Amino acid sequence: MNKNILFFILLTIVSLSTVNYTFAQESTHSKNNIAVSENNTHTVEHELPNTVMVIPFIILLVMIATGPILYPHFWEHQYPKVSVLLGTIVVIYYAFFLHNTTSLLHTAAEYFSFIALLASLFFASGGIMIKVDKKATPILNVGILLFGAIIANLIGTTGASMLLIRPFIKINQDRIKPYLIVFFIFIVSNIGGALTPIGDPPLFLGFLRGIDFFWFIEHIWYIWLPTLTLILIIFYFIDSRNRDIKASKEYTGKIEFKGAKNLIYLAIILVAVFIDPNVMSWVPNLAPSPIGLREIIQFSVVILAMKTSDIEILKYNEFNAEPIKEVAYLFIGIFATMIPALQLISHEANVLGDKLTVGMFFWSTGLLSGVLDNAPTYLNFLSAALGKFGFDINIATDVKEFMNVDYIFLQAISVAAVFFGAMTYIGNGPNFMVKSIVERAGIEMPSFFAYVYKYSLPILIPVFVLVWLVFYF
Template identity: 40%
Template sequence: MQKKKIRPKAAALASLILSPALASAAEFDGGSLSPLWGVPFAGILLSIALLPLLAPAFWHHHYGKVSAAWALAFLLPFAANFGVGFAGVQLVHALVAEYIPFIILLTALFTVAGGIHIRGNLRGAPGLNTAILAIGAVLASFMGTTGASMLLIRPLIRANDDRVHKVHVIVFFIFIVSNAGGALTPLGDPPLFLGFLKGVGFFWTAQNILFETLFILAVLLALFYFIDRHYHRKEGVLPVDPTPDTPGGIGFDGAANFWLLGGVVALVLLSGFWKSPVVFDVFGTEVGLPGLVRDVGLIAIAVVSYKLTSPKVHADNQFEWGPMAEVAKLFAGIFLTIIPVIAMLKAGTQGPFGAIVSAVTRADGQPDPAMYFWATGVLSSFLDNAPTYLVFFNTAGGDPAALMTTYAGTLAAISAGAVFMGANTYIGNAPNLMVKAIAESRGVRMPSFFGYMAWSCAILVPLFVLSTFLFFR
C-alpha cells in the first residue's frame, strides 16, 4: 500500500528550505568519511570515563555542558563541510527518530516504577539478595530492563543499607537485571524491539536464545550468591540498621502504577503490531502514526503517574529527577556524536571500519556467528546497543525471514551480543547509568568507569568466552 504522507507546517517549511536530495538524506554513505569524525564520540566516552575521577566536582556540575560541547564539536565542523541543511537533516533524524522516543520510553518507565514503593525492611542476606536479582531477571523481559531496574534498585539498596560491603550487589544487579534479564522478548531491551519492528517474531528470541540466557543468568546468580555469602560471613552487618522495621510487613504503595506500567507495555506492543499508512515528514525524517501515538501515550502515562502518586511514596522512594537528567544529557551527546560512527560502520567492507565488518564473515562468504556475537557485543559495550544491533542485522543481510531461519544462528549471536554485552560498561545500556546514579545518591560508592570495567572483564568476559564455545561456534 502506498504510504499517505501528511506534512505538518514545520515539515512544509522544511521542504522549502531543504532540497529534495537533503530531505531524503537522513541515511548517508559513510564510506568516504575520515575516521577522524569519530573523535567527538571517543571524546565523550573518555569524558564519561575520566572526568569523574580527575575532576569530580567539575563533572558533577557541568557534565551536561561537556556533553553539549562534544556534540557541537561534531555538528559545527560537519555543517561547515557538508552544509547546514545536510547537518540539520542528520540532527533532526537523530533526535526525532532515535533519541526522543528513547528518552520518552525511559522517562515513562522511570516515573512509573518510581511511583511504586515496596514497603517494609527487607534483610539483605545472601539468599534474599539472590532472590531479588532472580525476580528482576524475570521481570526484565516483561517490563524492560529499565522498568525492572527502577522498580527493584531502591528496595535492594534499602535492604543492604546495613551491610558494610555492598558495591558487588549493585554491580551484579546491573549485570543481571539491567542487561541479561531482558534478552527474551522485544519488550526487554531496545535492540530486540528494533528487531521486532524490522519483522523478527515476538517470541523468536525466547525460542532461540533461551538456553544461552538461562546459562548466563544461572552462572551469574550462583557466582553472586557465593561472593555475597563470603562478604556477609566476613563482615556481618552494622550494629544499627539505618532502615527501621515498619508495622504491617512487606507491601506496596502506589499500586495504581502497576496498571500504568501495563499501559506502557501495551503502547510499546501496539506500535510494533499496528501498521498505518499515515506518515508525517519532519525535516526529512519520517514519523509513523503508531510511533507518534506510542510516544504521546507514554508522555501522558508519565504525567498521570507523577500526578497520581502521593508525595509520601516519592519521598519514601527518595524519587528525584537527577538520574534521569544525567542519562538524558549524556545520551543526547552520545546519540549525536555517534552519527558518523554508525555511518562508517554501515559502509561495510569499503568503509573506514571495513576490517570490523570483514571479520564477521568466513572465507566461504558465510556469516560467522562467533564473530557476530563478539563484534556486536564489543561495539554495544561502547556504542548504544540499539543502533549497533541494526548495523549487524543489516550486515547479515537485513532479511528477517532468512535471519530467523537459514541464518538463525547469526541472528541469535547478534541478539545475544547486543543484550548481554551491554553490561560491559556503564554506557552499554541506559539503565546502567541510571542504577549507578541512584546508588550514588543513596551513598553507595560505585566503581569508576574503569573500575566497573574491571568487574566486567573479570566476571563477564570469561563467561562470554565460554558461551561462545557452547552456543555460537
C-alpha cells in the same frame, strides 16, 4: 594489516549507534552513494559521507567514557552543550552539504521512540515503592535478583533497577557489601533484560528496525537461562560467606507496596510499544512527523506520572530527573553523530562479507558495549551484520529475512550487547543510576577500574567465554 582487523578497529573506534540506513550492495549502487529508505518501501540515493564526519562521534564517545571519571565537574555542567554541539555539526553536514534530510528525519523519529520509552518507564517506576521488612539470606537475595531479572523484561532494566535497588539494600542493611550491588547491576540492570525489546534499550532499537517482539525470547532464552543460573550460583556462594553481624532491628516479615496507579502507567507503556504502523495496520502513520502515536502515548504517561505520583513515594525514592535528562541530552548527540559511522560500517561489512564470523560479532559487540553505551553499539553491529549479507537495516523486510535466515548473527549481537553492558558502570544506563542511588545512601562503591578488575573480569568474562564456546565458537 589484515582487512578484517582494520574493519573491527573501525568498529571499535566508531561503534555505537542506531543507524537508519545502510548501503545498498555495491553491485547495485555506485561506490560513493548510499541508499536511504523512505517508508521502508523504496530507497533514494545519497552521497557517501566523508570519513572525517566520524570524528564528532568519536569525540562524544570518548568524552562519555572519560568525562565522569577524569573531569567530572566540567562534564557535569557542560555535557548537554557538548552533545548538542557535536550533533549539530553532523546535522548541518547532512542538511546543507549532502542534502540528505531523509536520514535526519529517520534518526529524529528513532530518537523520540527511544527516549519516549525510557522516560516513561523512568517516571512511572519512580512513583512505585516496595518495602521488604525481612532479614536477608543468600536464598532471599537470589530470589530478589531472579525476580528482578524476570521483571526487567516487562518494565525494562531501568524500571526494575529503580524499583528493586532500595528494598534490596534495605533488607541487606546489616550486611551490606559492594559485591551485593555489583551482582544487582550484573543481573537486574543488564543480563536479566535480554528477553524482550522492553528489557534493554539495544533490543528496543532492534525492534524499531523491524525485529519481531517475540523473536528475542524465542532465540535467547536458552542462553539467558544458563548464564543467569551460573551467575546466581556464583553469587550464592559469595553471599553465603557474608556472615551476619547482629541484626540492628527486629524484622516483621512484611512486604509493602505503594503506587498501584503507576503500575497502570507501566501497563500502558507496555501496550503502547505495539502501537506502531509496522505492527498494527490500523495505527495511523504520522510521517513525516518524527513522533508517532506510540510516542504521544508514552510522553503522555510521563506527564501523568509527573503530575500524579505520590509525593511521599518520590521522597522515599529520592526521585531525581537528572539521570533521564542526561540520557536525553547525550543521546541527541549520539543519534546524530553516529549516522556517518553506521553508514561506513555497513559499507565495510558488505565488502568484507564472508570473512566476518559470528564469534567476531559476539566479542566485538560485547567488548564495545562494555566500554561504550550498548544501545548505539548494538545498532552499529546490527547494521554491519545486515550489510554482510547485503541487507539494508532501513528496510523492514530485509531485517525480517535476516532475523529468520541468519538468526545466529542477530542472536550473538543481541546477547553480547545486553550481557556485556554489565562490564562497566558506563556499559548501560541503569548501571550508573544504581551506583548513584547506592552512593546517596552513603555506601562506598568500587571505582570504575576496581569494578572491572575485581568483579567484571574474574566473574563475567569466564561466563561469557563459556557462552562463546558453547554457542559461537
